[in-house]
Amino acid sequence: MSTGLIAWDTATPARAPLVETLHEWVTTVDHKRLGIMYVLYGLVLLMAGGVEATIMRIQLIRPLNHFVSPQVFNRMFTMHGTTMIFFVAMPMVFGFATYLVPLMIGARDMAFPRLNAFSFWMTAFGGLLLYSSFIGGDGLYGAGNAPDVGWFAYAPLTSRTFSVGHSTDFWTLSLLVSSVGSIGTAVNIIATVICMRCPGMTLGKMPLFAWLNIVMAGVAILAVSPLSAAQLMLMVDRYLGGHFFDTQAGGSAVMWMHFFWVFGHPEVYVLVIPAFAFASEIIPVFSRKAIFGYPVMVAATIGIGFISMSVWAHHMFTVGMPSNGNTFFVLSTMAIAVPTGIKIFNWLGTMWGGKIQFKTPMLFCVAFLFQFLIAGLTGVMLAVAPFNWQVSASYFVIAHFHYVIVGGILFNIFGAFYYWFPKVTGRMYDERLGQLHFWLFVIGFHVTFTLMHIPGILGMPRRIYTYEPGRGWDAWNLLVSIGAFIQALGILVFVGNLAWSYFRGKLAGSDPWDAWTLEWSISSPPPDYNFATIPEVRSRRPLWDLKHPEDPDWKYE
Amino acid sequence: MSPTNIFAPVSTPAHAIFGISMFMLVVTGAIFVVVFSLLVYAAVKFREKREDNGREPAQVYGSTQVELAWTVIPVLIVVVLFLAAARVIASIQNAAAPPNAISVTVVGHQYWWEYRYRDLNVFTANELHVPVSDPAHPTPTFLTLLSADTDHSFWVPRLAGKTDLIPNHPNHMWIDPHETGLFLGQCSQYCGVQHAKMLLRVYVQTRVEFDQWIEQQRKQGAAVVSLGRRVFESTACINCHTVAGTVANGRFGPDLTHLMSRDTIASGSVANTHENLRRWIRDPSVFKQGCLMPAMGLSDAQMDAVTEYMETLR
Numbered sequence: 001m002s003t004g005l006i007a008w009d010t011a012t013p014a015r016a017p018l019v020e021t022l023h024e025w026v027t028t029v030d031h032k033r034l035g036i037m038y039v040l041y042g043l044v045l046l047m048a049g050g051v052e053a054t055i056m057r058i059q060l061i062r063p064l065n066h067f068v069s070p071q072v073f074n075r076m077f078t079m080h081g082t083t084m085i086f087f088v089a090m091p092m093v094f095g096f097a098t099y100l101v102p103l104m105i106g107a108r109d110m111a112f113p114r115l116n117a118f119s120f121w122m123t124a125f126g127g128l129l130l131y132s133s134f135i136g137g138d139g140l141y142g143a144g145n146a147p148d149v150g151w152f153a154y155a156p157l158t159s160r161t162f163s164v165g166h167s168t169d170f171w172t173l174s175l176l177v178s179s180v181g182s183i184g185t186a187v188n189i190i191a192t193v194i195c196m197r198c199p200g201m202t203l204g205k206m207p208l209f210a211w212l213n214i215v216m217a218g219v220a221i222l223a224v225s226p227l228s229a230a231q232l233m234l235m236v237d238r239y240l241g242g243h244f245f246d247t248q249a250g251g252s253a254v255m256w257m258h259f260f261w262v263f264g265h266p267e268v269y270v271l272v273i274p275a276f277a278f279a280s281e282i283i284p285v286f287s288r289k290a291i292f293g294y295p296v297m298v299a300a301t302i303g304i305g306f307i308s309m310s311v312w313a314h315h316m317f318t319v320g321m322p323s324n325g326n327t328f329f330v331l332s333t334m335a336i337a338v339p340t341g342i343k344i345f346n347w348l349g350t351m352w353g354g355k356i357q358f359k360t361p362m363l364f365c366v367a368f369l370f371q372f373l374i375a376g377l378t379g380v381m382l383a384v385a386p387f388n389w390q391v392s393a394s395y396f397v398i399a400h401f402h403y404v405i406v407g408g409i410l411f412n413i414f415g416a417f418y419y420w421f422p423k424v425t426g427r428m429y430d431e432r433l434g435q436l437h438f439w440l441f442v443i444g445f446h447v448t449f450t451l452m453h454i455p456g457i458l459g460m461p462r463r464i465y466t467y468e469p470g471r472g473w474d475a476w477n478l479l480v481s482i483g484a485f486i487q488a489l490g491i492l493v494f495v496g497n498l499a500w501s502y503f504r505g506k507l508a509g510s511d512p513w514d515a516w517t518l519e520w521s522i523s524s525p526p527p528d529y530n531f532a533t534i535p536e537v538r539s540r541r542p543l544w545d546l547k548h549p550e551d552p553d554w555k556y557e
Numbered sequence: 558m559s560p561t562n563i564f565a566p567v568s569t570p571a572h573a574i575f576g577i578s579m580f581m582l583v584v585t586g587a588i589f590v591v592v593f594s595l596l597v598y599a600a601v602k603f604r605e606k607r608e609d610n611g612r613e614p615a616q617v618y619g620s621t622q623v624e625l626a627w628t629v630i631p632v633l634i635v636v637v638l639f640l641a642a643a644r645v646i647a648s649i650q651n652a653a654a655p656p657n658a659i660s661v662t663v664v665g666h667q668y669w670w671e672y673r674y675r676d677l678n679v680f681t682a683n684e685l686h687v688p689v690s691d692p693a694h695p696t697p698t699f700l701t702l703l704s705a706d707t708d709h710s711f712w713v714p715r716l717a718g719k720t721d722l723i724p725n726h727p728n729h730m731w732i733d734p735h736e737t738g739l740f741l742g743q744c745s746q747y748c749g750v751q752h753a754k755m756l757l758r759v760y761v762q763t764r765v766e767f768d769q770w771i772e773q774q775r776k777q778g779a780a781v782v783s784l785g786r787r788v789f790e791s792t793a794c795i796n797c798h799t800v801a802g803t804v805a806n807g808r809f810g811p812d813l814t815h816l817m818s819r820d821t822i823a824s825g826s827v828a829n830t831h832e833n834l835r836r837w838i839r840d841p842s843v844f845k846q847g848c849l850m851p852a853m854g855l856s857d858a859q860m861d862a863v864t865e866y867m868e869t870l871r
Contacts, residue, residue, distance in 0.1 A: 070751060070846055070847055154707075154746070156706070156707055156708075156724060157707045157708070157749060162706065162707055247723075247724035247726075251725070252726070253723050253724060253725065254723060287614075288605075288614050289614055289616060289617065290616050292617065292619055293620070295619070296619065318719050318720055319723060319728075320702075320723070320726065320729070322650075323651055327642075330639055331639050334638060334639055337631065338628065342628055345627040346624075348596060349617075349620075349623065351599045351603060352603065353603060353617060354603050354614050355603065355604075355605040355609055355613070355614045356603050356604050356605060358604070366596075370593065373592055373596070374589065377589055378585075381585055384581055384638065384641075384642040384645075385642060386573065386578075386645045387574060387577060388718075389718020390563045390571075390714060390719070392718075392745075393710060393745045393746060458559040458561055459560075459712070460561075461743060462747075463747040463752060464743075464753035467753065468756070468826070470560070471559055471560060472558065472559030472560075472562070548613075556618055
């Protein structure tokens with residue numbers, strides 16, 4: 001170590017007592033600390049959701065297995081889905097946005113720091129509420145066992161006739177509480193991006209990261225609101241004698257489906273647009289080129305945001321819509337492939353002619369491109385209603401949306417973890433462990449989710465706790481389960497790497513990747529106030545301008 | 558080969574879906590090969606090399622022509638795929654029932670299937686019988702789908718795509734199997750604890766066999782007098798089960814009038830043998846934990862008698 005680094009070490013103040021540190025974290029309104037808490041919270045629940053998935057995969061490893069009871073299996077898939085969407089993916093993408101958006105636009109905090117803290121704690125308490133449903137078991141009055149109605153909780157299974165006890169109430173209330181947090185953060189991101197940009201940063205000079213997150217936030221507000229409305233209606237049905245979804249009294253089960261999916265499909269884009277945002281930062285830096293077609297990328301994102309609002313009923317091709325209705329949703333769903341395709345081509349165009357460095361973040365993003373391509377193509381296939389009539393609610397669909405959520409979103413989240421880890425902690429992660437994590441995960445992913453398409457084609461429906469032998473599903477399920485265990489191993493390497501590097505990693509310095517956006521212009525970790533003086537920018541890549549005064553971007557934009 | 562393979566169609570709707578699926582696979586497969594190759598090429602060709610010495614590559618910010626190309630080409634592909642899909646949707650969904658079609662009402666229950674052939678006055682459960690349909694002279698079967706409780710979905714992959722059974726929302730689908738035989742499937746909309754054991758069995762028979770089956774199902778059983786029947790009729794069994802011609806007229810559980818004409822019990826998940834029948838009556842949760850039929854708490858002698866009575870229901 002050089003003497004300069006030792007001096008940096010001794011300059012850090014003595015560690016405060018634990019209670020004081022905790023108090024600081026609990027009461028903080030600093031966007032960086034809230035961002036870190038969001039992401040760590042998501043990481044902890046990723047473990048919980050992963051354990052639930054592993055239990056399901058052990059149960060399905062062979063036909064007529066008896067590892068868990070049907071009741072437990074049904075709770076596992078309900079909790080796995082609810083956890084991964086609402087308490088892993090959402091907190092993580094919100095966490096990265098909360099941490100990074102102010103830094104990238106040269107601001108000292110979010111527009112509403114106290115709303116930011118409130119939103120985080122609402123989300124966090126929502127998850128705690130959901131998991132407290134496990135406590136008490138069936139015996140203790142007032143605490144049912146974990147919800148078992150599936151993560152989209154179709155009516156009338158959620159009515160008190162079919163769902164006795166309080167497990168469904170835990171599900172409803174926890175989502176209602178966390179939705180308040182989601183809407184709060186979404187409002188905050190929009191206000192921050194619109195009002196807090198540093199001098200010179202017009203909308204056209206924002207990093208794509210900020211653009212994508214403002215579109216995500218807009219979609220989130222429009223999508224989460226109907227979900228909250230539906231949850232309230234469900235509570236009215238269950239406790240105040242309402243009949244919104246009560247089919248015995250003239251209510252409509254199909255209306256719940258519309259409410260849920262008018263949230264549920266845009267929700268996919270709430271999660272995937274931030275994942276696009278990570279790729280749009282990481283791919284240019286590791287290809288050493290400016291993003292290809294910035295204006296088109298922005299337009300495609302806005303296009304995806306709009307079209308995503310009109311495709312929800314492709315989740316409902318089997319519920320008996322008239323042929324005209326089905327035909328409309330085929331068209332709208334296929335239409336969304338166009339802007340999404342444009343994005344893939346633009347990332348490809350960014351890599352084209354670059355000098356690509358395959359560090360861990362880039363590995364994850366390149367794997368994302370391959371996997372998202374396949375996810376998009378199976379998505380187009382599923383948009384064809386007749387094909388959907390066959391494979392909807394089968395393992396083909398499970399494979400498709402895990403390709404999107406794991407192969408697309410989670411891979412980019414891992415990329416983002418590695419890319420911004422040095423900025424957040426001030427230390428480098430271990431590159432060899434990072435690559436080990438990548439290879440374990442990419443192999444496990446494909447063994448699980450590529451093969452999982454096949455049992456779907458062979459007629460295996462989702463959400464069955466066991467299956468008959470002789471359907472040709474046995475071998476595929478065994479392999480799929482093995483892949484899940486490999487992924488679990490990868491996650492352990494990942495967490496181990498983060499923990500080890502946090503304490504022992506090499507000091508990173510302010511700009512380890514020779515990157516171009518404003519967060520890399522300040523120390524790692526960033527000071528409380530972010531920027532000593534608010535920066536002024538002239539282009540989308542202010543640090544490029546600084547490093548290449550002879551050939552700055554603003555001449556070309 | 559898998560008995561539930563969607564790519565082994567034997568009925569017109571499944572054939573139409575198979576056709577468009579192959580078309581889709583070819584188109585998406587071609588797109589995959591092209592884009593995948595470009596990605597691999599870029600990832601290999603444009604790796605950073607040692608002789609670069611950290612020099613930055615030429616900065617390219619975009620190209621209107623290229624952007625236009627990869628917008629317009631996907632739009633054209635989408636239009637073609639959409640038109641192909643729309644045609645198949647109309648051909649399956651808007652098909653009218655010919656006058657000689659068999660019509661069956663399917664009612665989904667928490668964890669079993671009820672079949673009502675209203676025109677033929679036949680009521681049965683869990684094993685659907687339909688006549689084979691010669692493509693030259695089609696005799697399709699049109700299904701009206703209802704639900705008694707939660708959502709279910711009727712999916713026999715080799716015959717047709719699935720359609721949901723939703724309470725208060727009647728749905729329709731049709732099949733016209735071109736081959737005789739037994740076709741399997743199962744409920745594919747999560748409906749509660751035993752969703753996994755709500756299996757579908759469709760027996761496609763020649764017209765003669767089908768007519769014989771109908772004839773046999775219409776017959777009322779012989780009025781046996783036995784200890785088993787007395788136990789059956791004096792316990793809660795009759796609250797849920799029907800045996801035509803007796804006091805048993807419950808509607809919650811499967812109709813038992815011709816129980817012994819079925820190969821399976823427990824909605825297709827258990828073979829219909831003497832031993833299984835007795836174990837089922839003793840405690841159904843041995844086979845289907847969480848199903849709605851309770852253990853009846855009969856003595857061994859009563860159980861033997863009821864099993865014996867069941868075995869007279871032919």
